[in-house]
Each structure stands twice: as structure tokens, then as C-alpha cells.
Amino acid sequence: MIEVSHLTKSFDSHVVLEDISTVFRPGQVNLVIGQSGSGKTVLLKSLVGLLPIEQGDIIYSDQSLKGMTPVHRKDLRRRIGMLFQGSALFDSMTVLENVMFPLDMFTSWNRTEKAERAQACLERVELPSAAALFPSELSGGMKKRVAIARAIAPNPDYLFCDEPNSGLDPLTSIVIDDLIREITHEYGITTVVNTHDMNSVMGIGEHITFLYRGHVEWTGTNRDIFHSGNEALDQFIFAAPWTRQMKK
């Protein structure tokens, strides 16, 4: 479980996150939604420790991120998997080497064991025959799947996904969403997904945190979202004229 408590973050005088408090539970897909510039990426980067915490705290299963020593922080990061918006696969490595990379760095397994685990992860994301390819030879959707395979290879406790569907067609987006949900349930991971894709919100939003101008405006599930009564959330969800008509 990850507990965000009164988190505030600013760049110079510009406050990006203001008094954010929320809880991300294990075994469910936690979505963070909001317009561009609402602070989603800053929140995600703060969660994984890429940005320092100024005010408030982030608690990982009773461990405060703010008070962690560099050694503990390093240990925590080894229990984190992350799917980046641009996949962030290593260009110079093959798909198999990419997936094996965290195992190379942090396990004492032999090469066969690592290759077997990496191959199993590739099969889990339905890319068993892509092992020898380089990232430049993959489509956008395949890159995302390889990135998911790399993220789950060391059996992480936490999975963070930054805009997993950006640049993907609706059908591929659904495949990626389903994969994230299945993996979350299968391994009991605490998954946090940053998105503004409405298909994701409706499809996998088991717990949704809506950020608006740097603060938490609304929390709930995808079932509650149509009846939230929150004006800012309604404007975001029903932004397109046809969705407003459908709501009526």
C-alpha cells in the first residue's frame, strides 16, 4: 500500500501539487486522472522518488519515503516497476536483454535462469517471438508490452505507469489496459496509472483520483464517476459534445 499524506510540491513560486492526500491499495488498479498540467506526472515522479519531497510524505507499507536512507531508497526502488510514456527501452539491447536487465543487475541467477524468467515475462505479455528483436524494430504497442515485461521481471511490489496508452490506437490501448489489470490482480501489485484516456478510466479504474489544478478534487471508482456531482470532474469526463449528449 502507498499512502500519500499532505504532499505539496512547487517549482520556484509555482505550486504544482497542493496538500495531496490519497491511498493506493494493493491488488487494484489505481488511476490518477486529470487535465494536462494538473500535476499527474509530478505526483508520479514524487511517488517513485525522482523528485524530492518538500512538504508532506509518502508512506510505502509503513516506511516513510522522506525519512529513508539512500540504501533503503535503493532497496525500495528494486521493488518498483515502471512503465514510461515512451517505453524507455534500452536501444542498444535486444528485447530479451532489456527484460533480463533488472535480473542481471540485482539477482545472482545464472544466465539460463534469467533467460527463462525473461522469456516467461515475454510470453505473459504475448510477445514470445520478439526476444531477438531490437526496440527500433517494434511497434508502439509492442514496445509498451516489452516495457511491461521488463517492469514485472523482478516481481515488483509496486507498478507505476505513466500514460501507458499515449500514442496507441484504441484497440491496442485496450490490450495494454487489460494486461495491466490482469498483472495487478495476478501478482497482487500496487499499481498506479497516470492517464487521461477515458477508455482506461472506464475499463480499469478500480480506484480513481482526480487531480484538478494541483489538488485532489474527487476520488471514487469507475462506477461512481457518472454520478459524482462534481462539476470539474464532469467537465473533464464529458468534455466532448457527444459525451454530454450521451449523459443527458
Add this chain to the structure above:
Amino acid sequence: MKSLLRHLGRYTMLMGQVFRKPDKWAVFGNTLVRELQNLGTNSIGIVIIISFFIGAVLAMQTSYNLINPLIPRYLIGLLTRETMLLEFSSTIVSLILAGKIGSSIASEIGTMRITEQIDALDIMGVNAPNYLILPKIVAVLCFFPLLCMLSMTVGIFGGWVASVTQHLLTSSEYVYGIRYAFNSYYIVYSIIKIEVFAFIIATVASYHGFFVAGGSLEVGRSSTRAVVHSSIIILMFNLLLTKLLL
């Protein structure tokens, strides 16, 4: 001045992260082999070509300027040797490699930065500066002295080819010239210089790549800055080392 101090501070802190024990020696070894190939063996061709032709031109230019019959012809060999040993094979080769290798390092690391590959390493708990930069530094420190000696040999050979084929002097006169008053310390001096220059090229280029912010345009700019800054620093250190070592 404030900007210079800021850069120096960030550079020092980056080097503090670079010079740590690698997370996994086996991974470091594999990366080192790859970097030896990328940064070392791939530079052999350009060093051979440039050294050969500069050696040949040096011999020809010296010959055309030695018109006094009282000056012995074997001085052409001696001057070619001294120029190659003292300056060309260390300083000029380093300036050329700063362009080739420095821009390659800066753009490789810069691209990894803007495509979030370095963030991915950070999140995995990998010491990204150590993983990315240390193998490059070790690779250039290992390989540059070899390139320096290769350049000396090929340059002197180029001078011999030009001298003999252009009938500037006989082969035995050239060989006498390159053996005349030979001081082996010049080779040590040259290798010390190129080791320092190798370190400058690898670290300055890595520094510029590592702190890129923005997009592909910034990667290109950082690559240019890496070449310009490392070239200037090489020239400054060349003066300092010459004062200290000779």
C-alpha cells in the same frame, strides 16, 4: 563565473557518483568490452588515415624548407619523429577524437536522458552515472595510449613513404634521422598527456550528455558543447602538462 562554478560543482558531484563500486562486476565487464569496441577499435581507422597523411606531409614540408646544403637531410626524419611524438600523436589525435568520441558519448547519453532511459535506470535502483559513464572512462583510458602509439608508428611510416617515393632522401637517411638523438621519455610524456586528454574527453562529454534537458535539438547542442569544451580544456592542459613534464 557563477555559471562556471555551478558547472564545476555539478561535474564534481557527477564524478562522485561515477567513481563507485559497480553494482555488478559482470555487467560492468560486458559494458566495458562493448565500449572498448565502440570508442576504441572503431577509432583505429581514422587515427591510421590521419596519422599517415600528416606524417607524409610533415616530411615533405620539412624537406621543402631545408634548402640549405649544410643542413643534413636526415633531419627530415628527426623532425617528423619529434613532431609526431611530442605533439601530433597525443594532442592533435586527442582533438580529433574529441570530435568523434566526445560527440558520440554526449549524444548517446543525451538521447538516453530525453527518452527517459536514465530515469528508468534510476527507478530500478541502478547507479546510472556509474553504469553509463565509468565503462566509457575506463575504455578510453585503456585504449587511447594504444591509439597514441599507433599514431606515432603510422605517422613516422607515412613520413618514410613520402620521403622515399618523392626522393626527398634515401631510406637509410630517414631511418638514421628517426633514430638520431632519440629520447624515450618523449613517448612517456606523450602517453601521460593522452591519458589526461582521454579522461577529459570522456568525462566532459558524459557531463554534457547527462544533464541534457529538452528534446533532440538540445541533444545536438550538448554534443557540440561537449566537443568545444573538451577541446579548449585539452589545449589548456596541454600547456600545463608541457610546462610540468618537459
